[in-house]
Amino acid sequence: MSIYTGSHSRVFSVSGWGGPGIELITGATPDLADVVRAGVAWREGMPLRELTLQLPFLRSNERAEAHERGPAAVVELQWRNMREQAADAPGFPEFDALVEAAFAEPRLRQLYVYSSHWTLGFSSCTGFPFRDEVAIAPAHKGSPYRVMSHPHANAIGETTTAEDAVTLAVFHLPVDLGPATTGSVVRDDGI
Numbered sequence: 001m002s003i004y005t006g007s008h009s010r011v012f013s014v015s016g017w018g019g020p021g022i023e024l025i026t027g028a029t030p031d032l033a034d035v036v037r038a039g040v041a042w043r044e045g046m047p048l049r050e051l052t053l054q055l056p057f058l059r060s061n062e063r064a065e066a067h068e069r070g071p072a073a074v075v076e077l078q079w080r081n082m083r084e085q086a087a088d089a090p091g092f093p094e095f096d097a098l099v100e101a102a103f104a105e106p107r108l109r110q111l112y113v114y115s116s117h118w119t120l121g122f123s124s125c126t127g128f129p130f131r132d133e134v135a136i137a138p139a140h141k142g143s144p145y146r147v148m149s150h151p152h153a154n155a156i157g158e159t160t161t162a163e164d165a166v167t168l169a170v171f172h173l174p175v176d177l178g179p180a181t182t183g184s185v186v187r188d189d190g191i
Contacts, residue, residue: 001042003035014058016042018067022127024048027058067126071182074126075112079103082113094138094162098145101162102136107170110179119151124177127184133177134169147172
């Protein structure tokens with residue numbers, strides 16, 4: 001848990017982290033006693049829902065609560081959100097087709113999925129920065145689906161259908177790759 005003080009007024013900002021890149025709870029209060037109560041409850045491992053009920057200045061969200069349940073819950077929530085986003089992407093059926101084809105593939109469905117400029121990235125960890133295993137850019141305006149080692153990298157292959165792109169992406173996954181784990185990865189560039 002991190003605590004910061006306001007520079008122009010009496011306010012204490014609180015952030016509770018569940019690991020690198022995973023903020024679980026946040027809030028602000030002018031009452032130092034509330035901060036102490038939050039710190040004690042956090043240290044004792046009080047569930048997020050209970051924390052927000054007992055200390056109303058704190059707030060959490062569905063993603064944080066999923067993290068509390070474990071990486072499989074985070075992956076499931078992220079896929080649900082990605083599928084909703086794809087279904088609501090008017091005028092871009094290729095993106096929706098890609099998301100649905102990827103979701104249908106068990107080896108990709110066990111990974112944390114995210115989108116960067118409509119390119120799907122698949123990570124073996126649930127926190128940022130991600131551990132990219134493979135990425136797929138949807139076809140657009142006559143261009144093919146592109147499979148890459150990570151979003152915005154050079155293509156390692158191109159296909160004409162979302163299903164073929166998924167098959168190619170799975171071929172490039174490490175053989176022993178299991179479900180996504182909690183946490184993040186520190187990249188070679190120091191991020």
